[in-house]
Every structure is written in C-alpha cells, then in structure tokens.
Amino acid sequence: xxxxxxxxxxxxxxxxxxxxxxxxxLYFLRDPKREAPKGRxxxxxxxxxxxxxxxxxxxxQKINKGFLGRIYTTTKDIAPITxxxxxxxxxxxxxxxxxxxxxxxxxxxxxxxxxxxxYDLEKSLQNEKNEITIKNKSIGKVKIIQIAGFLARRISxxxxxxxxxxxxxxxxxxxxxxxxxxxxxxxxxxKAKEGQHVYAGVTIIGEY
Numbered sequence: 493x494x495x496x497x498x499x500x501x502x503x504x505x506x507x508x509x510x511x512x513x514x515x516x517x518l519y520f521l522r523d524p525k526r527e528a529p530k531g532r533x534x535x536x537x538x539x540x541x542x543x544x545x546x547x548x549x550x551x552x553q554k555i556n557k558g559f560l561g562r563i564y565t566t567t568k569d570i571a572p573i574t575x576x577x578x579x580x581x582x583x584x585x586x587x588x589x590x591x592x593x594x595x596x597x598x599x600x601x602x603x604x605x606x607x608x609x610x611y612d613l614e615k616s617l618q619n620e621k622n623e624i625t626i627k628n629k630s631i632g633k634v635k636i637i638q639i640a641g642f643l644a645r646r647i648s649x650x651x652x653x654x655x656x657x658x659x660x661x662x663x664x665x666x667x668x669x670x671x672x673x674x675x676x677x678x679x680x681x682x683k684a685k686e687g688q689h690v691y692a693g694v695t696i697i698g699e700y
Contacts, residue, residue, distance in 0.1 A: 494586050494630065495572055498626060498682050499661070500645055503530070507589045510560050510671055513554060514569060521587070521665075522533070522570070522586055523586070523588055523662075524586055526590065526660055526691070526692065526693035526694050527660065527693075527694070528568070528590075528640050528658075528659040528660030528693050528694065529586075529694070529696060531697045531699075532630065532699055532700050533636070533683075533696045533698065534592045534593050534631075534674075534676060534680055534695055534696070534697045534698045534699070534700070535590070535592050535593070535659060535691055535692075535693055535694060535695060535697060535698075536579065536590075536592065536674070536684070536690035536691060536693070536694070536695040536697050537589050537590055537591070537592045537636045537662060537672055537674055537689065537692060538579045538581055538585075538587075538589050538590075538666075538690070538692050539579050539581060539585035539586045539587070539691050539692050540579040540581040540582060540640070540670035540671075540672065540689070540690060541579065541580045541582070541687065541688070541689050541690070541700070542577060542578070542579055542580075542683060542685065542686050542687060542689075542690060543549075543578040543579065543671075543683070543686070544576075544577075544578045544686060545575060545576070545577050545578075545682060545685075546575065546576045546578075547574075547575055547678075548567050548574050548575065548576055548675075549572075549573050550567070550663050553623050556583055556652070559683045562607050563603075563618060563637065563639055563673075564611040565617070565621075565623065565635075565637060565675075566666050567635075567675055569625065569633065569635075570633045570634065570635050570675050570676075570677060571632065571633070571677035571678065573610075573634050573677075573678050574674070574676060574677060574678065575676050575678060575680070575682060575699060576634075576673060576675055577595075577670045577673070577674040577675075577676070577682075577684070578646075578671060579671065579674070579690060580670065580671055581666065581670055581672060582632070584592070586626055586692065587662050587665055587667065588662055588664070588692060589636065589638060589662070589664040589665065589666065589692060590660050590661060590662055590663060590692040590693035591626065591636075591651075591657040591658065591659060591660065591661045591662075591663050591693075591698065592626075592636065592659070592674060593626060593628045593631070593634055593659050594628060594657065594659045595626040595627050595628035595629070595651060595656070595657060596624040596627050596654065596655070596656050596657075597624065597625070597626055597651050597653055597654060597655045597656075597657060598626065598627050598644055599610050599623070599653060600622070600623070600625075600649060600651065600653055601622070601623045601664065602620075602621075602622045602623075602626070602647070602649070603620065603621050603622070604620055605618055605621075605640065606618045606651070607698070614619060614686065615662075616667070619637070619640055619641070620638050620640040620646075620647055621637055621638060621639050621647070621698060622637070622638040622647045622649050622664065623636070623637050623638075623651065624636045624637075624651060624663060624664070625636075626657065626667075630678055631676075631677055631679055631700050632672065632679070633677070634675060634676055635674070635675035636672065636673070636674055636675075636678070637654075637668065637672065637673035637674075638665070638666050638672055639666070639671040639672065639673065640666055640667070642671045645658065646667035647664065648662050648664055648665040648667070649664045649667075650665075651664070659693070660684050660692075660693035660694075661693075674697065675689035676697075676698060679700055680697075680698040680699070680700050681698055681699050681700065682695050682697065682698045683698050683699060684685055684696070684697045684698070
C-alpha cells in the first residue's frame with residue numbers, strides 16, 4: 493500500500509513538472525512579433541501593468557519591488573530631474589524586453605541580487621538587476637532597468653556597450669521577472685497612465 497502511494501505521488505510530481513516545462517517553453521517564453529509605432533515617441537520596454545509614474549529630483553533612488561525586495565539606482569546620469577515608470581510583469585505577460593527608443597548603448601551594468609541579515613532592512617532582499625543606458629540624439633539619455641524575481645535570478649541581456657539599437661528591438665529577457673523600470677528625462681511628455689496595461693515595443697509611453 494505504501495509503495496502504491498509513493499508511486500502515485502511520484503506520478504503527480506512528474507506530471508506537474510511536465511506541465512510546468514510546457515508552460516515555460518510554449519507560453520512563458522513566447523516571443524510575439526511587434527512593430528514599433530513611427531514618430532517621435534518612446535515605447536514601453538516591457539509587457540505589463542504600469543504600477544507608478546514618479547517625478548524624481550534625487551540623484552539616488554530606492555525602488556521597492558513588491559512585498560519582498562528592492563533595488564537602488566542612480567538617476568543623475570540621465571538628467572537632473574527624471575520620471576520613473578515602474579512596470580509590473582505578471583507570469584501571464586511576455587517577458588522579452590525591447591528598446592524604448594532608437595539610439596546607442598552607452599552602458600550595461602549587471603548587479604547580482606543579495607541577501608543580507610533581516611535585521612538590516614535597508615540592505616536585505618535586494619533583487620538582481622541589469623541597467624541599460626541608451627543615448628538618443630533628440631532627448632538625450634534613457635535608462636531601462638531589468639529586475640529579476642528574488643528567488644529566480646535570471647536576467648538575459650542581448651546588447652553591449654557602443655551597440656546601436658532601433659526602437660522596438662529586443663534587448664533582453666527576464667526569466668520569472670517581475671518588474672521593469674524606465675527612467676526618462678522630463679523633456680519626454682508622458683502619455684501613458686498608472687494602471688494601464690502596456691506592451692513592449694508597441695505601447696507609447698511618451699512623446700517628444
């Protein structure tokens with residue numbers, strides 16, 4: 493009887509594993525074709541829901557990532573005053589990231605996630621992140637921050653320093669990712685709104 497129960501449990505686990513792998517390969521890692529809109533606009537770097545649009549005057553910014561985790565980033569390398577658009581990527585969204593604008597890659601900086609003792613709350617639960625800075629001839633610099641989930645730290649970046657990219661081009665993938673941040677100079681007039689569902693390379697975030 494005990495052996496039969498163990499076999500049943502093993503079959504259930506095996507079935508769930510197969511279903512998860514099918515979901516991962518066929519749905520989670522889907523790569524829908526996208527065509528970026530023409531004109532003087534900035535498009536979303538990720539699929540998901542806009543959680544918050546924040547005007548930032550500080551040079552160093554803490555961004556909380558849900559209940560667990562946070563990241564720290566600098567905004568002074570983009571402009572003295574910037575807007576931060578935080579996009580939540582759910583498990584149902586496509587997880588490929590795309591360039592929000594045409595330009596040249598200035599920097600790519602990857603930071604591993606960290607786990608410090610819980611008594612130091614300001615340093616605990618920092619998520620893995622990858623920061624990509626792009627320079628556009630018309631508006632200057634913009635920054636995309638890929639943020640991985642705290643448990644599943646897997647960020648893929650497809651671009652390198654000094655590489656030229658076009659608007660809507662794939663620049664990376666966040667495996668089990670949960671958030672993507674777009675940092676823009678204030679000369680970009682924001683058109684998107686908080687709570688709006690956006691699509692990478694397609695939805696217009698702002699115009700200039």
